Amino acid sequence: xxxxxxxxxxxxxxxxxxxxxxxxxxxxxxxxxxxxxxxxxxxxxxxxxxxxxxxxxxxxxxxxxxxxxxxxxxxxxxxxxxxxxxxxxxxxxxxxxxxxxxxxxxxxxxxxxxxxxxxxxxxxxxxxxxxxxxxxxxxxxxxxxxxxxxxxxxxxxxxxxxxxxxxxxxxxxxxxxxxxxxxxxxxxxxxxxxxxxxxxxxxxxxxxxxxxxxxxxxxxxxxxxxxxxxxxxxxxxxxxxxxxxxxxxxxxxxxxxxxxxxxxxxxxxxxxxxxxxxxxxxxxxxxxxxxxxxxxxxxxxxxxxxxxxxxxxxxxxxxxxxxxxxxxxxxxxxxxxxxxxxxxxxxxxx
Ligand SMILES: N[C@@H](CC=O)C(=O)O
Numbered sequence: 523x524x525x526x527x528x529x530x531x532x533x534x535x536x537x538x539x540x541x542x543x544x545x546x547x548x549x550x551x552x553x554x555x556x557x558x559x560x561x562x563x564x565x566x567x568x569x570x571x572x573x574x575x576x577x578x579x580x581x582x583x584x585x586x587x588x589x590x591x592x593x594x595x596x597x598x599x600x601x602x603x604x605x606x607x608x609x610x611x612x613x614x615x616x617x618x619x620x621x622x623x624x625x626x627x628x629x630x631x632x633x634x635x636x637x638x639x640x641x642x643x644x645x646x647x648x649x650x651x652x653x654x655x656x657x658x659x660x661x662x663x664x665x666x667x668x669x670x671x672x673x674x675x676x677x678x679x680x681x682x683x684x685x686x687x688x689x690x691x692x693x694x695x696x697x698x699x700x701x702x703x704x705x706x707x708x709x710x711x712x713x714x715x716x717x718x719x720x721x722x723x724x725x726x727x728x729x730x731x732x733x734x735x736x737x738x739x740x741x742x743x744x745x746x747x748x749x750x751x752x753x754x755x756x757x758x759x760x761x762x763x764x765x766x767x768x769x770x771x772x773x774x775x776x777x778x779x780x781x782x783x784x785x786x787x788x789x790x791x792x793x794x795x796x797x798x799x800x801x802x803x804x805x806x807x808x809x810x811x812x813x814x815x816x817x818x819x820x821x822x823x824x825x826x827x828x829x830x831x832x833x834x835x836x837x838x839x840x841x842x843x844x845x846x847x848x849x850x851x852x853x854x855x856x857x858x859x860x861x862x863x864x865x866x867x868x869x870x871x872x
Pocket of ligand 1: 584585619620621622623718747778779
């Protein structure tokens with residue numbers, strides 16, 4: 523499977539013009555109409571000619587990249603099956619090339635293949651409206667923008683961007699702010715800020731910077747995998763982040779790991795990004811069911827990244843209290859699925 527190369531990246535002037543005068547809506551654009559936050563500056567609000575193109579609150583899954591065990595080539599069949607499995611579980615969206623998606627190990631061509639495979643599989647299964655967020659971070663502004671274009675042409679709806687970190691010692695706040703602002707000005711798809719110091723040489727965006735950057739109309743959310751729920755709460759309050767019941771500013775403030783889903787639910791006006799587990803980490807595997815064995819052992823192997831995790835048979839322990847479940851029907855559904863999965867999986871799940 524291949525994807526067309528990006529040949530036509532607009533000039534910086536054209537990019538700026540596009541960002542300020544509107545752009546094609548993402549495929550998943552709906553009647554969801556957020557209001558601007560009152561914490562945003564008057565100048566920003568009154569200059570804004572287009573509504574924020576927002577993601578809906580919900581559970582978003584950073585999906586795994588699957589590889590053929592022998593050749594290390596992408597296992598597109600499993601990538602496709604897994605995407606549909608996640609959609610069937612009721613997620614609000616899928617993230618390709620997050621950390622579990624091993625963006626750092628993929629070539630630019632492979633990144634496009636993963637996203638296009640995911641989009642095509644979702645479309646074929648009828649999930650044409652399910653948004654795909656694509657990891658588009660790179661060390662240079664220019665390459666990040668190019669990857670945003672490639673993400674869009676591969677079927678991605680949103681981009682999520684890590685700060686650059688190779689020259690960490692040289693970056694001050696202002697350079698980091700400029701990096702995100704320049705990408706947001708130029709990207710053809712809205713972006714989310716990705717704060718994960720563990721994979722960014724310790725760079726830890728603070729809440730002031732994130733709230734400030736959130737004023738940009740093309741920056742529509744953040745994902746905090748730093749695990750700092752105090753920061754998450756400050757950002758949610760400072761941006762008047764969206765909830766399932768109140769689109770508010772439309773800014774989406776996501777917890778980046780299942781470990782603090784409950785804290786995110788309680789305090790952050792947010793829904794969480796779940797981490798389905800990684801080969802190299804003992805992550806939780808709260809809603810992921812092993813893929814069916816393909817008969818040649820490949821399915822089992824391919825699902826290895828998910829199988830290494832641990833699932834408590836009592837989903838309450840990982841998904842919050844009864845009150846949260848009553849308030850959020852999607853949470854109830856996911857809990858029921860997690861319980862059913864645990865029962866069905868038998869000894870496959872600890
Ligand atoms: N589950 C996350 C982990 C860090 O944010 C991801 O894979 O992106």
